[in-house]
Amino acid sequence: xxxxxxxxxxxxxxxxxxxxxxxxxxxxxxxxxxxxxxxxxxxxxxxxxxxxxxxxxxxxxxxxxxxxxxxxxxxxxxxxxxxxxxxxxxxxxxxxxxxxxxxxxxxxxxxxxxxxxxxxxxxxxxxxxxxxxxxxxxxxxxxxxxxxxxxxxxxxxxxxxxxxxxxxxxxxxxxxxxxxxxxxxxxxxxxxxxxxxxxxxxxxxxxxxxxxxxxxxxxxxxxxxxxxxxxxxxxxxxxxxxxxxxxxxxxxxxxxxxxxxxxxxxxxxxxxxxxxxxxxxxxxxxxxxxxxxxxxxxxxxxxxxxxxxxxxxxxxxxx
Amino acid sequence: xxxxxxxxxxxxxxxxxxxxxxxxxxxxxxxxxxxxxxxxxxxxxxxxxxxxxxxxxxxxxxxxxxxxxxxxxxxxxxxxxxxxxxxxxxxxxxxxxxxxxxxxxxxxxxxxxxxxxxxxxxxxxxxxxxxxxxxxxxxxxxxxxxxxxxxxxxxxxxxxxxxxxxxxxxxxxxxxxxxxxxxxxxxxxxxxxxxxxxxxxxxxxxxxxxxxxxxxxxxxxxxxxxxxxxxxxxxxxxxxxxxxxxxxxxxxxxxxxxxxxxxxxxxxxxxxxxxxxxxxxxxxxxxxxxxxxxxxxxxxxxxxxxxxxxxxxxxxxxxxxxxxxx
Numbered sequence: 001x002x003x004x005x006x007x008x009x010x011x012x013x014x015x016x017x018x019x020x021x022x023x024x025x026x027x028x029x030x031x032x033x034x035x036x037x038x039x040x041x042x043x044x045x046x047x048x049x050x051x052x053x054x055x056x057x058x059x060x061x062x063x064x065x066x067x068x069x070x071x072x073x074x075x076x077x078x079x080x081x082x083x084x085x086x087x088x089x090x091x092x093x094x095x096x097x098x099x100x101x102x103x104x105x106x107x108x109x110x111x112x113x114x115x116x117x118x119x120x121x122x123x124x125x126x127x128x129x130x131x132x133x134x135x136x137x138x139x140x141x142x143x144x145x146x147x148x149x150x151x152x153x154x155x156x157x158x159x160x161x162x163x164x165x166x167x168x169x170x171x172x173x174x175x176x177x178x179x180x181x182x183x184x185x186x187x188x189x190x191x192x193x194x195x196x197x198x199x200x201x202x203x204x205x206x207x208x209x210x211x212x213x214x215x216x217x218x219x220x221x222x223x224x225x226x227x228x229x230x231x232x233x234x235x236x237x238x239x240x241x242x243x244x245x246x247x248x249x250x251x252x253x254x255x256x257x258x259x260x261x262x263x264x265x266x267x268x269x270x271x272x273x274x275x276x277x278x279x280x281x282x283x284x285x286x287x288x289x290x291x292x293x294x295x296x297x298x299x300x301x302x303x304x305x306x307x308x309x310x311x312x313x314x315x316x317x318x319x
Numbered sequence: 320x321x322x323x324x325x326x327x328x329x330x331x332x333x334x335x336x337x338x339x340x341x342x343x344x345x346x347x348x349x350x351x352x353x354x355x356x357x358x359x360x361x362x363x364x365x366x367x368x369x370x371x372x373x374x375x376x377x378x379x380x381x382x383x384x385x386x387x388x389x390x391x392x393x394x395x396x397x398x399x400x401x402x403x404x405x406x407x408x409x410x411x412x413x414x415x416x417x418x419x420x421x422x423x424x425x426x427x428x429x430x431x432x433x434x435x436x437x438x439x440x441x442x443x444x445x446x447x448x449x450x451x452x453x454x455x456x457x458x459x460x461x462x463x464x465x466x467x468x469x470x471x472x473x474x475x476x477x478x479x480x481x482x483x484x485x486x487x488x489x490x491x492x493x494x495x496x497x498x499x500x501x502x503x504x505x506x507x508x509x510x511x512x513x514x515x516x517x518x519x520x521x522x523x524x525x526x527x528x529x530x531x532x533x534x535x536x537x538x539x540x541x542x543x544x545x546x547x548x549x550x551x552x553x554x555x556x557x558x559x560x561x562x563x564x565x566x567x568x569x570x571x572x573x574x575x576x577x578x579x580x581x582x583x584x585x586x587x588x589x590x591x592x593x594x595x596x597x598x599x600x601x602x603x604x605x606x607x608x609x610x611x612x613x614x615x616x617x618x619x620x621x622x623x624x625x626x627x628x629x630x631x632x633x634x635x636x637x638x639x640x641x642x643x644x645x
Contacts, residue, residue: 054443055442055443055444056443056444056445056448056619105620106618106619106620106623107620114618114620114623116445116446116616116618116619116620116623117445117446117619118444118445118447118448118619119619133447134445134447134448135404135405135407135408135447136377166376166377167377169376169377169378169381170377170378170380170408171378171380171381171408201349201352201353201374202348202374202375202376203348203349203374203375203376203377204376205376205377
């Protein structure tokens with residue numbers, strides 16, 4: 001395999017671009033077929049909402065490993081502070097699809113108030129999903145506060161905050177890292193970073209190194225992994241969460257993702273940058289993937305989504 | 320006379336002032352390579368280079384402070400907020416440094432600079448991206464606050480703002496960057512504190528600024544069809560405010576309606592009413608009414624947002640009320 005500018009350097013590879021499992025141990029106990037279904041469902045969700053053409057909606061195609069694995073690995077009592085592109089974690093965590101569609105569309109169930117948030121900013125207090133604030137980084141100290149509460153309660157639970165690397169230049173990010181470090185909080189920061197083969201704009205938040213390296217200097221445990229390699233993302237997130245729950249301190253997992261949605265400027269992105277395609281290649285090698293398997297997953301998810309959005313759009317109040 | 324869009328008038332003002340005075344520079348997110356999120360700085364990076372057109376990371380607290388620091392040392396920065404909603408992150412710098420340094424240092428330091436960008440609700444941007452900030456900033460002594468609604472006003476007032484010796488908050492509108500109008504080729508400046516009568520009339524004074532101007536003008540048109548003649552006053556600068564223009568008009572019409580973006584509690588609308596009752600109490604034939612946002616965070620949903628925004632129809636209803644023609 002040729003060097004590709006979209007692949008991060010210096011990360012441990014578990015699932016290689018051809019779908020070969022380089023590190024079998026890392027995948028032990030992980031049901032990759034079940035994970036694949038979740039990833040495909042997340043992509044279907046993204047495409048379905050994108051079709052609505054809602055202002056302020058941002059696609060997460062290519063970033064699914066983060067939302068899907070966070071939802072799968074977070075314990076029932078752990079809290080998640082997502083960003084606005086991490087909506088796919090909500091149904092996995094148990095958010096009813098009708099409710100999901102109402103939150104996206106800003107409609108109301110009978111006798112309830114309509115949702116007012118930006119589409120993608122989901123909240124489900126009963127499922128441990130906090131609101132994703134629109135102003136950049138506003139959720140990070142909130143997550144640290146929640147982690148502090150978990151620590152005081154001594155209940156062995158962790159709090160997870162998800163964000164993009166653009167906000168790592170803000171004061172809020174640095175203040176959160178300082179607080180997490182100073183108070184030794186059970187907080188897991190999950191940073192989605194992009195590579196910029198054509199050169200990064202100033203607002204990309206690149207400061208010449210990786211975010212994982214930067215927070216190490218502040219005393220945080222950190223790992224940098226490839227978001228197209230779901231096995232590696234699984235291993236790093238799992239380790240960070242275990243550390244937090246065992247009171248071994250805060251951590252940061254930097255996941256290098258490649259945005260694949262139609263709006264992204266680059267068209268020469270190789271297929272192996274898609275975490276779903278890479279895992280599909282693996283399942284195919286193992287004889288666990290067929291076109292029929294794919295069709296069945298997609299048909300099932302699309303059917304459920306159609307029903308949910310049809311219900312939600314039938315309401316009078318809403319966008 | 321050339322016809323320009325507001326975004327072009329803003330660009331021309333910045334370009335002319337940067338050519339005139341090498342101390343002027345522009346800084347903000349996407350102002351350079353992308354030519355500005357709303358293309359207000361189109362071509363400026365090519366023309367002036369990266370030393371004077373500076374793309375910043377997402378660091379509003381930082382670059383607002385850098386602007387203030389540069390202004391203290393003799394430069395004349397223009398700091399662009401991609402939207403004024405992001406100025407919330409920089410509020411401490413604006414409130415406690417920009418507005419107070421001259422006062423706190425006995426005039427040893429001044430802060431001659433401009434903070435500019437789009438303000439108030441646009442369309443389906445939700446509660447955190449739809450806020451009107453003049454009400455916060457006009458409250459603060461040490462700041463000047465300007466809101467523009469035409470290309471002519473945008474250019475003349477921005478040039479004045481850049482030359483001003485004190486910090487100026489210059490409020491634009493995302494929905495109005497494409498509004499076209501005549502802009503003279505020869506240089507001109509518009510002084511602060513001078514309102515502009517956008518439509519003369521005799522029966523009701525309609526006071527407005529920024530994004531409220533097209534709403535007020537449309538309402539005046541609707542009222543004219545009912546034989547009510549409205550005088551639409553565009554304040555243009557909110558601090559300082561052209562009290563004389565407001566009072567002269569109210570003394571003529573004996574009625575006033577204020578049309579603006581922003582919440583009813585506190586804010587510039589209530590301040591204008593206070594001035595009218597103080598200076599023209601005996602001239603009033605009706606209570607002064609405000610047509611602004613409902614007292615709620617902005618919903619994202621389009622139909623709900625439309626219920627909250629000031630509309631020509633709501634303004635017309637207020638005009639009818641003050642003329643007792645319900």
